[in-house]
Amino acid sequence: MFHRTLSCCLLVLSLLPSSVMAAGFPRLSSLTDDGFRISAEARLLGTGDRSDEILASLSPSLSLSPASVSKVYTAAAALDRFGPQHRFTTRLVSTAEPGPDGVLGGDLVFDGGGDPALTSEDLWRLVQRLYQAGVREVTGRLVVSQWRFGPVDCITTDRCEARSRVDNAYSALLSSAGVNFGSWCVNVAPGSAPGVPATVTGCDSKVLLPGIDNRVDTKAANSGTQLSALRLTEGGADVVRVSGQISTNSHPRDLYRASAAPAEQTAQLLMAMLERAGIQVQGGHTTSTTKPLASARELAAVDGEPLQEVLLRTLNYSNNFMADVLALDMAAGPRPSLEQGGAAIEAFAAGIPDHGPLTLRSGSGLTPENRTTASGVNSLLAYMFAQPSLFPSFVAGLQSPSNGVMRFIRKGPSSFQDRVMVKTGTLNEPVQVRAMTGYFRTRSNRWGAFTVLVNGTESTPYLNWTMVLERLSEDLAALIEAH
Incomplete structure (x- = not known):
């Protein structure tokens, strides 16, 4: 009799709509009716004698693409490896020494240190320190060395296409000697009068x-401004084609497009800055994958921002270049591939209790093959919550919906807007992915963690963020208010 009753109950449960079966996610689960695959979980985080308490779940062990939610793994692994105050150092070195006349009789080598956040400002500081060291002329070449890694093989369509042409900055190519996140910046300002060409210049030189x-x-004034930019590589040189219109009373606009070769971009910018500082390089410039000789002496160096500042930018702006450079910085062995960077993060996650399977082919999530589960991501969040020296730097990189830099998350009830910190993930190819993870604070001020991974298929309809956020924000707000 017991077995017959149990069978009947199981049959009834199997016939119930998914929204009934998804405890705690009644609105979000309605997306499964259109064929979307969802892995979702919300839990209260344990403190002291308390263990974690699952509040809501929907296939929490289903392995799906996390898109840029992958970056929380990269951030956590980097903090664990380097610590929040770690700084990456970029150097200018040479086997020669400047003479009393300021002449350096040999090559000047830029030793790329794998700084994910190296900018033009840092290059200028480096040049100023070289000038302070007494160098006024280099008889040899400027050699930009990306011996740690770069050029890194592209393994996604976007990055492979970016080697010849690109209309975005998110697919920037990778190098340990890259600057400005592997992207060129051009500035567009209105011309002197209607009908004349706009003024377009580089932002840095x-x-x-x-x-x-x-x-x-x-x-004419108030005519509107519409601009588009395409970076092409012609004859081995990068050219940015800027099209459209700008009104006479418009503010100048900056446009960013990925360069075809980040180390070459660094070499060109550095040459221009050396010249402006009055330091002549007679032999021109080149790039190299060879490590500087052990006998090379440091002439100038600049330390980057602390890792906690780097992660704030990486997570807030979901910067693919920064995340993947960080992953490569953690990889084992010489000249690592993007997959080896992902493997280093997988090794870190393997030590997290109850995490489960994880596949990362990149640290950014730009690779659609990345796979994890809602339960796994929440285990990562719980692990970081329990690290008192790392958690403040980790959580600082997440956004409050009401105050975050990404305006599209400013939706939903006040409990969601003000009591949640999030990281989002978005992919549109080969299938639609909308993912979100983060922490929440209940009305009783308990900390919680949540993760939602929504993946489409070839047959599901278009998935936009509004469809996910309207449902998720209501479900999370209900959990926050109930506890």
Whole structure:
């Protein structure tokens, strides 16, 4: 009789709609009716004698693509490996020494230190320190060395296409000697009068870097501004083609596009800065994958921002270049691949209690093959919550929906807006992915963690963030208010 009753109950449960079966996620689970695959879990985090308490779940062990939610793994692994105050160092070295006349009789080598956040400002500081060291002329070449890693093989369509042409910055190519997140910046300002071409210059140098193909017209005041930019590589040189219009009363606009070769980009910018500082390089510039000789002496060096500042930018702006460079910094062995960077993060996650399977082919999530589960991500969040020296730097990289830099998350009830910190993930190819993870605070001020991974299939309809956020924010707000 017992077995017959149990069978009947199981049959009834199997016939219930998914929204009934998804405890705690009644609204979110309605997406399964259109064929979307969802892994979701919310839990209260244990403290002291308390263990974690699952509040809601929907296939929490289903392995799905996390898209840029992958970056929380990269951030956690980097903090665990390096610590919040770690700084990456970039150096100028040479086997020669400057003479009393300021002449350096040999090559000047830029030793790329794998700083994910190296900027033009850092290059200028480096040049100033070289000048302070007494160097006024280099008889040899400027050699930009990316011996740690780079150029890194592309394993996604976006990055492979970016080697020849690109209309975005998110697919920037990778190098340990990259600057400005592997992207060129061009500035577009209105011309002197309607009907004349706009003024388009590089953001970082008086020299036109990159090359510019200006197709922007100046229009009358209040005519509106619409700009597009495409970076092309022609004859081995990068050119940014800018098209559209800008009104006479418009503010200048900065546009960013990935460069074809980050180390070459660094070499060109550095050459322009050396010249501006009055340091002549007679032999031109080149790039190299060879490590500087052990006998090379440091002439100038600059330390990057502390890792906690790097992670704030990496997570807030979901910067793929920064995340993948960090992953490569953690990889074992010489000249690692992107997959080896992912493997280093997998090794870190393997030590997290109750995490389960994880596949990371990159630290950014730009690779659609990345796989994890809602339960696994929450185990990571619980682990970081229990690390008092690392947690403040980790959680600082997440966004409050009401105050975050990404405006599209400013949806839902006040409990969601003000009591949640999140990291989002988005992919559109080969299938739609909308993912979100983070922490929440209940009305009783208990800390909780949640993760939602929504994946489409070839046959599911278009998935936008509004469809996910409207449902998720209501479900999370109900959990927050109930506890």
